[in-house]
Amino acid sequence: MNSPPPQEPLVIKLVYYGPALSGKTTNLMRLHDLLHPELIGDLMTMETQDDRTLFFDLLPLGFRTANGMLIKIKLFTVPGQVQHDATRKAVLSRADGVAFVADSQNNQSINNGESFQNLAENAARVGLDFDNIPLVVQFNKRDLSAILSEEEILSRWGAVPWPVVFSSALTGQGVMETFAQLLHQVYARVDKTHQLARLHGLSREAFIKAIMYNQQEEAHD
């Protein structure tokens, strides 16, 4: 290769949004365990004494392309509690994609709705194009009993343009699928701005695989 590898790493910021106690931090903890990219940092958490997220959680992931460019994915969570709205705005700023973690429990419909509304409003306030941002809706806590059925949820959320994933972050079910769905959309966006395929020979499948399964599969090979 004649051209030297680009010095500036490509940083992709993904935000896990949602109402309080819906399992955003748990999603990141599971991802930390399940993902096997070339580079993965520790999960940095900032929480209050009762384990509620105070500012954010951060999990950095990354890999180098064939021509040496470092691609970093920074996963953030926002604090779900209503009073931390300014923090949510600060964390959501400059996001390249959002996973909305909803709570499947029967009594959480209003909180889910309000939090989603809050996401849309804050996206507009920090200058994100909410209609075009990569977004996945995850209905978490499927392992609990007092929850809305999938039919009920799909009857309310099925019409939205975003994929809806059912999960149990506690057991890990649906966590990877949510993340994969998000990466799927994020690739299109980043490919448009950074020409991943043309300049770096990185296809969508290679991109997703490099982030999710790289070392694990290498280990199995």
Place this chain on the structure above:
Amino acid sequence: MTDHFDRQLSLSELFTEREISTIQSNFSRLLGRELTLEAADSPIQPGYERKAINWDLEPIGYLLMKDGNGELLQAAVALLDILVQNAARYRMAKDIHQEIITIDYEALQKKHQALQESEARYKELSRQLKQKVTEQVQTIQKNQTKLYRAEKQAAVGHLAAGMAHEINTPLAYIQNNFATAVSYQESLQAIEKEIKKEDWVTLKEIWQEEDMDFILEDFPSLLADNLEGINKVAAIVADLKNFSDIDRTEIAFDDINARLQTVLRILQPQIPEAIKVILELEKLPPLSCDPAHIGQVFYSLLYNSIQAIEGSGQIVIQTTIIEGAIQICIRDNGKGIAPEHLPHIFDPFFTTREIGQGTGLGLAVCHEIIKAHGGSIRVTSEPKVGTTFNISFPVGQ
């Protein structure tokens, strides 16, 4: 604008120079070797073994060791990683806190600005409102003055017909008397001619012919009649002038009883003989008022009473003083007011008379005048029995 909390941090943002030199000197002492902590963009120095200190998947700095011992260097890096992690945690928390404060402050400022704008808007509205009210009050006052004048002129108009008749009667006999006086003077001239001739016989004949005995007897009473007639006309004109003095609004101490009697005199020509007016007037203290306006009130009320009586009847006018207030009661036994009309009789332009017969302003103006004097007016009425107006004026100190 503060730095974004999620930016790539550098070594100098995590540690102060003093912290870096403390780290270097203590690691050197612990390991018994010279150790150097360098920023990520430092050039490679020959003769040193170096290992990256990573933060956020990238080298944030390098640890350099003089006498290479991979194991010791690795241990030092592991310890430094923990220091970096904690410093980064602190730095990011500090930065996002700063961002949050800025966001909150901006939101607060926006709210404050919106509040100030709305306050300014309300101030402006209130100013406009005040101005509008002032304008409206001025318009109302101007219109009210016009109404007073219109009502007064209507009243003067009513009076004109009666007054013409009242003045005509004395004028007629004054005219007549003067015609007679002219013929008397002709007789006197004929007598004078005979006196100059000194023809006493003819003089005596002419004296009888001209009936000079009667002339001499009649002339003084004729002159006296004329004088009386002229005085009568003068009195009417004075009363009329007094009553129609619209524009002179002066506050004076007025005798209410005398005022009532003046108004009655003016109205006298319009009172049919079948209507009896009974006065029961007690001695009253003088009232500080606008006499012309008070006169108009009495005129309107008495005029209404006269109109209310069809055929014969009576009007009773009583004055008295109760608890320091002058009470005036005007009672007629006329046709009365229908109960459905009673609540409206003080409303402007309310009239039951035919078009052209009443302005509908008489009682409204009365009400306004009495109110302006701090007084009150009440009405009770029963159809076919009569109507009573009770007016009360507090007597000022």
